[in-house]
Amino acid sequence: MSVECSGRVDAGCVVAPGLVLTAVHVVGPAKPGQAFGPCAVGLIGSPVRAVAEVAWHREDAALLRFRPADLPREFAPVRWGEIVCVSPSRPARCVAVGLPAAAERRQGNGESGTVRRWREPEAAEGHINAGDTGGRFYSLQVDSAVPAGEPEPGTSPWAGMSGAGVFHEDLLVATVQQAVPGRANARLEAIPARRLLDDRGFCDIVERASGTRPQLEPADLHSIFDSPLQPVAAASYLLAARSETVEFTGLDTELQLLHDWCHSPRAVDVAVVRGPGGVGKTRLAVELARRLADRRPQSESTADTSNFPWSTGFLDPRADQRAYPMLRHLIRPALIVIDYA
Known part of the structure; x- marks a missing residue:
């Protein structure tokens, strides 16, 4: 997505119908204390624009709200991801599509006063530095060809990428700050x-905006885990235990036993849940995984492991077992559910 504000054009990423994620400095006021000015969002390469307003901002990230009907395309909610493995030999490959200033193009004759200027979208492909996965920022080391144009002196050839979404496979793992x-x-x-x-x-x-609570998935374990069900208006989705259509109830004792088991001092352990069909084994596993993976506001977070969000997922029976060694490089605890074992 392109984001236009105060005469400048930068990038953004649609995260849900009517919501664009970008950087605060892309839409921020010229002076501290001033209100956010009007801005517009649009599909890159399309002349159609939708008026947008700042719905949320914190540090250097902002959510812009627009009317989905104002753009000629329907948008599905993104899936959110996190880099959870540190493996120098297998760094997480990512891509960000934005509008770097060095990709500016010009058409027309300056003498006649008819000069058209625009910026071509560029894909910055590279890897997340392994040493940055646990910090406040990800560092995407770009190894794809740089834009053909000349950047401003003292700037990066990728200057202007602010606000672009950083994806690992289909998961949004970050937004470019600078x-x-x-x-x-x-x-x-x-x-x-x-x-x-x-x-x-x-x-x-x-x-x-999306109808579902955003949840993080372990992005670099995507080849091991099944993708979570995506909301659809179909009986197959509503009846699936993993869709959490109804609230969890009736197995609180078993849930507490499994929760205590997860926080035992053993580094690696296996638990078996058995019972007749339909008793709620899968729903129990879904609830345990959700509670372990739940993130809390920073004001409520503590350093102890009992409050630390886990990486959780259902093992894909078709997964290539050559990807299993990634589990050696986990930087947070993990729960792996094997359904119908």
Whole structure:
């Protein structure tokens, strides 16, 4: 998405119908204390624009709200991801599509006064530095070809990528904050999605727009875990235990036993849940996984492991077992559910 504000054009990413995620400085007021000015969002390459307003902001991230009907396309909610493994030999590959200033194009004759200027979208492909996965920012080391144009002196060839979404496969893992200056420094600093989901207000706005609470998935374990069910108006979705159509009830004792088991001092352990069909085994596992993975607002978070969000998922029986060694490099506890074992 393109984001236009106060005469400048930068990037954004649709995260739910009517919501665009971008950087605060892309839409921020010229002076501290001033109100946010009017802005517009649109599909890159399309002349159609939708008026947008700032619905939420914190540090250097902002959510813009627009009317979905104002743009000629329907948008599905994104899936949110987090880099949970540190493996220098297998870094997480990511891509961000934005509008770097060096990709500006011009058409027309300046003497006649008819010069048209625009910026071509560019894909910055690279890997997240392994040492940054647990910090406040992700560092995307770009190794794709730089834009053909000349950047401003002292800036990065990727300057202007602010607000672009950083994706690992189909999961949004971060939003670009800035391109680190320097012609030879092809590095983008990005705000991890987990920091956004630590904000209750952010999650409330996304939930109202998408109909579901945003949840983090372990992005670099996507080849091991089944993808969660996506909301659809079909009986197959409503009847599936993993859709959590109805509230969890009736197995509180078993849930507490499993929760205590997860927080035992053993580093690796296996528990078996058995019972007749339809008793609620899958629903029990879904509830345990959800509660372990739930993120709390930063004001409520503590350093002890009992309050630390886990990586959770249902093992895909078709997964390539050559991906299993990634589990050696986990930076947070993990719950792996094997349904119909």
